[in-house]
Structure formats: structure tokens, C-alpha cells
Amino acid sequence: GRKWKKVSELDASLNGQSVLLRGRCHTTRGKGKIAFLILREAGHTVQCVFQVEDNVVSKGLIKYINSLSKESIIDVEGTVDIPSAPINGTTQQVELKGRKVYCVSKARPVLPFNLEDASRSEKDFQKAEQEDLQYVRVNQDTRLNNRVLDLRTSANQAVFRIQSYVSMFFRQFLVSRGFVEIHTPKLIAGASEGGAAVFSLDYYGQPACLAQSPQLHKQMAICADLGRVFEIGPVFRAENSFTHRHLCEFTGLDLEMEIKEHYFEVLDILDELFVFVFDGLHQHCSKELEAINEQYPFEPLKYLKKTLRLTFEEGLQLLKDDGIELDPFGDLDTASERRLGTLVKEKYGLCVTCVVNVVSCLRVVQILFVTFGRYNTDFYILHRYPLAVRPFYTMPCFDNPQYSNSFDVFIRGSTLSKMSSKLSLSLTSVKGVEERKFYVCILFLQCLAGEEIISGAQRVHDPELLTSRAEACGINVKSLSTYIDSFRWGAVPHGGVGVGLERVVMLYCALNNIRKASMFPRDPTRLAP
Numbered sequence: 430g431r432k433w434k435k436v437s438e439l440d441a442s443l444n445g446q447s448v449l450l451r452g453r454c455h456t457t458r459g460k461g462k463i464a465f466l467i468l469r470e471a472g473h474t475v476q477c478v479f480q481v482e483d484n485v486v487s488k489g490l491i492k493y494i495n496s497l498s499k500e501s502i503i504d505v506e507g508t509v510d511i512p513s514a515p516i517n518g519t520t521q522q523v524e525l526k527g528r529k530v531y532c533v534s535k536a537r538p539v540l541p542f543n544l545e546d547a548s549r550s551e552k553d554f555q556k557a558e559q560e561d562l563q564y565v566r567v568n569q570d571t572r573l574n575n576r577v578l579d580l581r582t583s584a585n586q587a588v589f590r591i592q593s594y595v596s597m598f599f600r601q602f603l604v605s606r607g608f609v610e611i612h613t614p615k616l617i618a619g620a621s622e623g624g625a626a627v628f629s630l631d632y633y634g635q636p637a638c639l640a641q642s643p644q645l646h647k648q649m650a651i652c653a654d655l656g657r658v659f660e661i662g663p664v665f666r667a668e669n670s671f672t673h674r675h676l677c678e679f680t681g682l683d684l685e686m687e688i689k690e691h692y693f694e695v696l697d698i699l700d701e702l703f704v705f706v707f708d709g710l711h712q713h714c715s716k717e718l719e720a721i722n723e724q725y726p727f728e729p730l731k732y733l734k735k736t737l738r739l740t741f742e743e744g745l746q747l748l749k750d751d752g753i754e755l756d757p758f759g760d761l762d763t764a765s766e767r768r769l770g771t772l773v774k775e776k777y778g779l780c781v782t783c784v785v786n787v788v789s790c791l792r793v794v795q796i797l798f799v800t801f802g803r804y805n806t807d808f809y810i811l812h813r814y815p816l817a818v819r820p821f822y823t824m825p826c827f828d829n830p831q832y833s834n835s836f837d838v839f840i841r842g843s844t845l846s847k848m849s850s851k852l853s854l855s856l857t858s859v860k861g862v863e864e865r866k867f868y869v870c871i872l873f874l875q876c877l878a879g880e881e882i883i884s885g886a887q888r889v890h891d892p893e894l895l896t897s898r899a900e901a902c903g904i905n906v907k908s909l910s911t912y913i914d915s916f917r918w919g920a921v922p923h924g925g926v927g928v929g930l931e932r933v934v935m936l937y938c939a940l941n942n943i944r945k946a947s948m949f950p951r952d953p954t955r956l957a958p
């Protein structure tokens with residue numbers, strides 16, 4: 430076992446040493462007396478050179494190497510060597526002078542796609558076009574149908590290591606702040622978030638569903654005096670939309686905590702938590718971020734130690750103050766929208782150039798986005814949402830019950846063409862003119878802010894208010910009876926948040942689709958692999 434090394438460990442300090450490596454046969458090329466084999470292990474590659482030499486490398490070995498199928502698992506023995514000229518196309522800057530090759534597990538000679546094709550960046554394709562090279566594009570469905578193979582690219586290797594770091598930092602930070610990790614049931618009697626996006630099933634003859642969030646039980650853990658709790662676990666949503674940011678199963682990072690005076694106590698924890706996570710990624714994942722950047726270039730996330738907090742009312746006021754009437758049934762004049770972007774920038778230091786054009790077409794409102802700039806800060810909180818757009822368990826504001834002690838956190842804006850499909854979809858479901866105006870305002874503000882990654886709120890801890898809120902939201906109160914009862918034995922004021930792990934990774938790395946951040950994504954048409 431002494432000689433075993435990882436490909437990633439190979440560097441000039443091992444020059445002249447004999448080593449044994451296990452990895453995949455990435456590529457081979459050779460003729461006559463020489464063969465070049467690129468060995469790959471977890472996204473790291475090294476070139477192994479085999480040259481015919483008496484009693485060391487036979488012609489037969491060269492032939493055997495050339496016959497190896499791509500992706501086969503092989504063991505290679507050889508000596509580390511520093512090449513005279515720098516090597517292109519491998520991650521390691523040393524070579525291996527190979528002596529022996531042993532095939533541990535053969536791959537089929539024909540693969541669903543070539544890993545080199547699956548690893549190319551948009552820039553590679555553009556270059557190929559100029560040079561008249563015929564590169565094959567591997568589309569997303571082909572990749573996802575053969576996900577195990579797709580996950581072997583360097584960028585994907587990095588994405589899932591980053592995902593692992595995000596949940597590790599989330600756990601580390603919360604444990605250090607006295608949070609207790611809990612595991613709540615995923616088979617429950619009623620919808621935890623309300624609405625139609627719930628998977629129903631039969632539980633020994635009793636109607637049941639898959640938890641849409643750990644919401645009910647994390648609150649019950651607070652009623653049970655656990656003080657501060659968190660959970661990292663699966664969340665199920667029967668989403669019938671097909672967007673770049675919705676999955677039917679995702680990983681929820683949830684926390685819930687006692688509040689002494691104000692829901693800002695939760696926001697303060699959030700601020701520190703995300704600075705911890707982002708600082709951690711910056712410090713520990715430079716190699717991974719580099720690998721992702723090579724295939725999917727992105728700008729590093731800009732965040733502040735204390736996140737910008739803008740109330741919903743302030744947001745609406747800002748639009749109103751400038752005399753802009755957001756009429757979904759009339760064309761918006763581009764110049765005034767530009768003006769708004771400038772206003773937000775002036776007031777909050779955000780750098781936004783956004784042009785929104787609202788067009789009405791029968792009863793369908795479409796929002797066309799023309800240009801969209803980047804922010805100085807990519808992390809941003811909108812709070813005090815109208816109560817009507819929040820779940821039943823949300824605490825109304827004490828000073829004005831039309832608003833609520835709730836918030837969403839947004840992280841960098843996506844290109845708006847991607848968002849517009851979702852927006853026009855959700856707007857078709859809004860009926861009244863006033864309501865539509867209202868949603869156009871919400872959505873516009875959300876677009877300025879970026880994409881939602883976190884939702885949270887203070888919760889109603891009075892069982893009577895909770896019951897009437899659930900009724901008002903059209904929720905089957907019976908299915909919630911044990912949850913509501915847990916507030917009848919004395920309940921501390923509390924609040925919490927839910928974060929989508931895949932969304933954090935997608936937006937931190939500016940990936941264009943949440944499926945890239947989910948190892949085996951589930952969407953309305955995908956239940957396998």
C-alpha cells in the first residue's frame with residue numbers, strides 16, 4: 430500500500446519516485462513504440478507516457494494500452510517525471526513514465542457521450558466554430574439520463590464538493606450558536622405549506638402526504654423547549670411548473686429559533702450564517718471554483734457583512750415616489766424604468782440597469798425584460814411582506830396586520846429571459862386588475878433583487894390566531910390539529926427560515942439551471958435515474 434497515490438497529489442516534489450495510481454482511462458493515443466494515456470481520478474488528470482524499452486515496456490503493452498476503452502478503471506505503475514515542456518490539457522504539471530497497466534474494470538467501448546464533449550465551455554464551442562472543428566454538444570437531457578457519466582466532468586465534481594461544503598458550513602455555524610440538529614418526519618398528515626404543490630399518498634388507508642417542508646415539526650420542536658433547532662433534509666413539492674429553479678424534491682436547510690423581541694434576531698443570525706458559508710467557500714474551495722469557472726465562467730459573489738434590508742413598503746414607495754404608475758394594461762415608458770433603476774442605485778448602492786416593458790395581451794400579462802445589470806452587492810433582504818402572500822403560520826405585523834413579520838432573501842439576479850417565463854406564468858393566475866398591479870410590483874422588486882433563496886418569518890404562536898389564519902387560508906385545520914395543539918401548553922415566540930441547498934449552490938456559482946446543482950434531479954418529467 431505504500432506506493433498508492435492520488436492523481437491530485439502528483440507534483441514536482443515526487444520527481445523520480447515510483448508510484449501506483451488508480452483511475453479512469455480518460456484518453457489514449459499512440460503509435461508504434463510510444464503510447465500516451467491520460468489517467469483521470471475525480472476530475473484530476475495526469476499524462477502517462479509509455480515508451481518501448483527492453484525488459485520494461487513491450488510492444489504488446491503499447492498495443493494493449495491502445496485497446497483500452499475510455500472510462501475503464503485502470504491501475505498504472507510508473508515513475509513521476511518533470512517534462513521538459515509544460516503540458517497542456519491535464520490538471521497535473523508532472524508526467525508519469527509508465528511501466529505497467531492493469532485493467533480493473535472495463536467500460537463499454539461505446540459511451541452515451543464523450544466526456545471531453547461534456548466538459549467543454551461555451552468559449553470552446555465558439556473557438557471551434559472559428560476553426561471549423563466539429564465539436565458535439567451534449568444536451569441536458571442526455572446528460573441527466575446518463576447522470577453517473579455526466580457527474581464525472583471536472584465541473585460537476587466541483588459542484589457537488591461545493592454543495593457538501595455548504596451544508597457542512599451551515600451545520601458548523603449553527604452548532605457553534607447552540608442550535609440542535611433534528612430530523613423531522615417526511616410522512617405527514619397534511620400539507621405543511623398549504624397550496625396544491627403537495628404529493629399525496631395512502632398511509633394504511635389514511636390520507637397522507639410527503640412533507641413540503643419541516644415547518645410544522647421544527648416549530649413543534651421549539652414548543653418542546655429545544656430552543657434553537659436546524660435540519661438538513663429532503664423537501665417535496667409537487668411543482669407543476671417547469672422552470673430553471675424549481676425541483677420536485679430538494680434539500681432544505683431549515684432553522685427555527687426562539688425570538689426575544691423582534692424577528693430581526695433571525696435576520697442577524699442569517700447575516701452571520703451566510704457570511705460564514707461564503708467566507709468558507711472562498712477559503713476552502715478555490716480549486717473547485719476554478720474548475721467550475723473553466724466550464725461555466727462566473728463572477729464571484731459580492732456580499733456585505735451586513736445584508737441590505739429593504740422593507741416591502743419602502744420598495745413600493747420608491748416606485749410610487751418617482752411618479753411611476755405601474756399599470757399592467759398599459760405600456761411602460763422605458764425612460765422612467767431606467768430612472769427607477771438609477772434611483773435604487775443612488776439610494777442603496779445597487780448597480781441596476783433594468784428595463785421592464787409590460788405588455789397586455791388579452792388577459793395574459795407578459796413581462797419583457799430588455800437589459801439587466803449586475804449589483805454591487807449580490808445578497809439582499811426584502812422584509813415586511815403583505816400577509817396575503819405568505820403562508821398561514823406567518824405572524825402579522827403588530828402595527829399593521831395587512832403586513833407580516835416575514836422576509837425573503839435574494840441572491841444575484843439571473844438573466845431576466847430565464848425568469849420571465851416563470852413570471853408571466855404566475856401572473857396569468859392573478860385575477861383582479863388591482864391584484865395584478867400589486868404582483869407586478871412584487872415581481873419587479875424581486876427581479877431588481879435577484880432570485881429568492883431564503884424565506885422566513887416570525888410565526889404565530891397563539892393557537893386561536895393560528896386556527897383562524899389557517900381557516901382564512903383555506904387549509905384543512907383538522908389535518909393540523911396536533912400541530913395547533915402543541916401551542917396550547919404555552920409557546921415561546923419564535924421564527925425561522927428555510928433555504929434551498931441547490932439554489933444556494935446554483936446562485937453562488939451562477940449556474941443557469943438548478944438541475945446542475947442537484948445530483949439526481951426530480952422534476953415533473955424526471956423520476957430516474
Ligand code: ATP
Pocket residue numbers: 818837855856858859868871872881884
Ligand atoms: P419560489 O418563488 O421559488 O417558488 P416560494 O415557493 O417561496 O418560492 P411562490 O409561492 O412560488 O414562492 O411565490 C413566489 C413569489 O411570487 C412569492 O414570494 C410572492 O411574493 C409572489 N407571488 C405569490 N403568489 C403569486 C401569484 N399568484 N402571482 C404572482 N406572484 C405571486
Ligand code: AMO
Pocket residue numbers: 622641642643644666668674675676677678679683684881882883884885886925926927928929930931932943
Ligand atoms: P419556501 O416555500 O419559500 O419556504 O421554501 C424555502 C426555500 O426553499 C427553496 N425552494 C426550492 N428549491 C428548489 N425547488 C423548489 N421547488 C423550491 N421551492 C422552494 C427556496 C426557498 O427560499 N417553511 C418555509 C420556510 C420558513 O419559513 O422557515 C418554506 O418552506 O430556496
